[in-house]
Amino acid sequence: MFIENLKIRSFCNLKDLNLKFNPNLNVFSGNNAQGKTNIIEAIYYLNKSKSFRKKKDQDLIQWNKNIFFLKGDIVNNNDIHQISILFQDFKKEIKINNKKITKQNQVFNLFHCVIFSPKDLHILDKDPTIRRYFINLLISQINEKYLYHLKKYHKTLLSRNKILIDKRSFFKKDKILESLDNILVKEGVEVIKIRNEVINELNKIVSGFYKEILPTKDLFEVKYKPFIFSDNLEKEFYDKLYKYKEYELRRGFTLVGPHKDDLIFSFKGVNIGNFGSRGQKKMAAIAIRFGELYYIYKKTEKFPILLLDDMFSELDQEKKRNFTRLLNNQIQMFITTTNLEFLRNMGFANYSFFSVKDGDVLKNEEKR
Numbered sequence: 001m002f003i004e005n006l007k008i009r010s011f012c013n014l015k016d017l018n019l020k021f022n023p024n025l026n027v028f029s030g031n032n033a034q035g036k037t038n039i040i041e042a043i044y045y046l047n048k049s050k051s052f053r054k055k056k057d058q059d060l061i062q063w064n065k066n067i068f069f070l071k072g073d074i075v076n077n078n079d080i081h082q083i084s085i086l087f088q089d090f091k092k093e094i095k096i097n098n099k100k101i102t103k104q105n106q107v108f109n110l111f112h113c114v115i116f117s118p119k120d121l122h123i124l125d126k127d128p129t130i131r132r133y134f135i136n137l138l139i140s141q142i143n144e145k146y147l148y149h150l151k152k153y154h155k156t157l158l159s160r161n162k163i164l165i166d167k168r169s170f171f172k173k174d175k176i177l178e179s180l181d182n183i184l185v186k187e188g189v190e191v192i193k194i195r196n197e198v199i200n201e202l203n204k205i206v207s208g209f210y211k212e213i214l215p216t217k218d219l220f221e222v223k224y225k226p227f228i229f230s231d232n233l234e235k236e237f238y239d240k241l242y243k244y245k246e247y248e249l250r251r252g253f254t255l256v257g258p259h260k261d262d263l264i265f266s267f268k269g270v271n272i273g274n275f276g277s278r279g280q281k282k283m284a285a286i287a288i289r290f291g292e293l294y295y296i297y298k299k300t301e302k303f304p305i306l307l308l309d310d311m312f313s314e315l316d317q318e319k320k321r322n323f324t325r326l327l328n329n330q331i332q333m334f335i336t337t338t339n340l341e342f343l344r345n346m347g348f349a350n351y352s353f354f355s356v357k358d359g360d361v362l363k364n365e366e367k368r
């Protein structure tokens, strides 16, 4: 599976571009602030209809324009599907083969992408929000059931928070809270169960990968830290809600539930987020992305497109080689770099080279 070409119209600083891609490797080179990452962003957006840099859709429109448009052809064996996204008036219209779609999963049925970027280091930050975002996005791309439960859980959570902060009497509140708690527990437990399964599987992939790239005999692990973990999740959830109810009524929001879960990264049993060196954090961030890549492959039997934004500047020579050794030649890759030096030692056989300047692609050639 690969993306064959991409049409870009008034997206960030990019000129109107019609790009034809190599099915294996595409290298975007240029100085800082020329638009390399914006091209990666466009591919990512075509897949997930959101920015990987957490930019608002509106901010992706070129500053003096009022729409942006992306269109790409995805090749799967002998099938070609066209995906297009038009964003205007704060709304986006996504089409597959010229037919409007309503669910993002229809795009995920055609392709996936995984991004490695310097921002990944944030996955080890103190705040667990980014780790929950990572795991929610990963699972919901390949498991519609999870997305259903997660959406229902969040909807119930919002209603429950509204009631908690409401000025009505405690007696009236208690009746409504009781019925909301039932849904919250039912949906929350489903979310936890699926997270548990997925993170266990992910851990196996990630710890294996870590040994290969370093290489080391010591164990690197990704562990799920749910807010409840007994054999009877329902009962434990109800008990926690009961225990915290008075406090929640005072605070005005829900304090317990899977919206408080976390992921822990550890090396030799030590939490890397809290105690790891910068190098260990970097490796952990790369390992988790590899986990994502191979987990998606395992579930869909198709390799996701790999977007490597400024990745190779982050690794030393030996790790770079180990890293590329682990990449399968069925994976289509997009690499941005300010420094072409690294390509020389990598032994890539055949790739397309794009020189990016001031939002434009100046040179585009096949290298063999």
Ligand SMILES: Nc1ncnc2c1ncn2[C@@H]1O[C@H](COP(=O)(O)OP(=O)(O)OP(=O)(O)O)[C@@H](O)[C@H]1O
Binding pocket: 011, 012, 013, 014, 030, 031, 032, 033, 034, 035, 036, 037, 038, 039, 059, 060, 061, 062, 063, 064, 310, 336, 338
């Ligand atoms: N909506 C927009 N309209 C016009 N220009 C934008 C918009 N959003 C971002 N830009 C500009 O696009 C330029 C290129 O950004 P990009 O992140 O792609 O650079 P880059 O080539 O990856 O640079 P670096 O090597 O530093 O990572 C930036 O100068 C940025 O200000």
Ligand SMILES: [Mg+2]
Binding pocket: 036, 037, 038, 309, 310, 336
């Ligand atoms: Mg960049």
